[in-house]
Amino acid sequence: MKNHNEKAKFQYKLFAGVYDLMDLLFVTRKGNPRLGLARHIPNEELSILDVCFGTGNSALAIARKNDKNKITGIDLSLEMLAVARRKIKKKRIDNITLHCMDATHLDLQQRFDIVTTSLSLHEMPPAVMEAAIGEMSRVLKPGGSLYIIEWNRPSHKLGAAMFNFFPYRFEPRGFGDFLKIDWGAQLKKSGISVDAIEAYTFTKLIIAHKTMDEQTNA
Numbered sequence: 001m002k003n004h005n006e007k008a009k010f011q012y013k014l015f016a017g018v019y020d021l022m023d024l025l026f027v028t029r030k031g032n033p034r035l036g037l038a039r040h041i042p043n044e045e046l047s048i049l050d051v052c053f054g055t056g057n058s059a060l061a062i063a064r065k066n067d068k069n070k071i072t073g074i075d076l077s078l079e080m081l082a083v084a085r086r087k088i089k090k091k092r093i094d095n096i097t098l099h100c101m102d103a104t105h106l107d108l109q110q111r112f113d114i115v116t117t118s119l120s121l122h123e124m125p126p127a128v129m130e131a132a133i134g135e136m137s138r139v140l141k142p143g144g145s146l147y148i149i150e151w152n153r154p155s156h157k158l159g160a161a162m163f164n165f166f167p168y169r170f171e172p173r174g175f176g177d178f179l180k181i182d183w184g185a186q187l188k189k190s191g192i193s194v195d196a197i198e199a200y201t202f203t204k205l206i207i208a209h210k211t212m213d214e215q216t217n218a
């Protein structure tokens with residue numbers, strides 16, 4: 001995990017300034033997974049944790065729609081969080097709190113109604129990913145919702161060819177295996193049950209909920 005963390009910190013120190021260019025992929029509102037995620041979340045007094053917040057593109061889509069949500073974001077990279085802070089200030093959003101923190105050791109004093117994570121798990125080696133999902137489940141209230149946005153290779157030929165150029169070529173070794181993950185089986189290991197999977201541009205939104213509480217077995 002230490003290796004992964006050092007690598008991620010270094011990588012995002014270099015790319016924080018240009019990271020948001022990636023969202024040019026999501027040009028249509030219908031195909032944008034961040035807007036798709038936001039549509040699922042009601043504007044109510046809900047506590048939301050966004051894990052691997054990055055520059056905040058998913059959480060900002062939620063916060064711009066829902067001023068009643070209380071959003072906490074965590075990320076390892078100070079540089080990504082600095083970009084996020086500038087955007088939050090510019091858009092005058094006041095319902096997001098940020099912490100520099102490791103997804104595999106969530107040091108948070110509360111549990112959340114909703115946990116989200118976007119385009120983060122595929123960058124983690126399997127053991128780190130499992131630890132991060134375990135932590136997300138631990139801090140989620142029983143019955144609480146988990147939303148995961150991840151890459152998804154389109155089924156049509158042209159889309160698949162484009163996907164094989166970007167993002168595929170730029171992702172870490174093991175990305176091919178990651179794309180084949182059976183999310184139902186993977187999340188079940190952490191007490192999470194998948195309810196639906198929606199398709200967006202080059203991505204999918206996994207909608208799931210926590211079925212039991214590890215501490216109480218309830």
Ligand SMILES: C[S@@+](CC[C@H](N)C(=O)[O-])C[C@H]1O[C@@H](n2cnc3c(N)ncnc32)[C@H](O)[C@@H]1O
Nearest residue numbers: 008052053054075076077080102103118119120
């Ligand atoms: C591809 S970016 C995704 C950022 C954002 N969620 C998005 O959808 O654009 C991956 C992010 O995960 C963060 N990250 C990677 N490993 C992490 C860990 N163990 N704990 C917290 N953040 C981590 C990186 O610093 C980076 O900001």
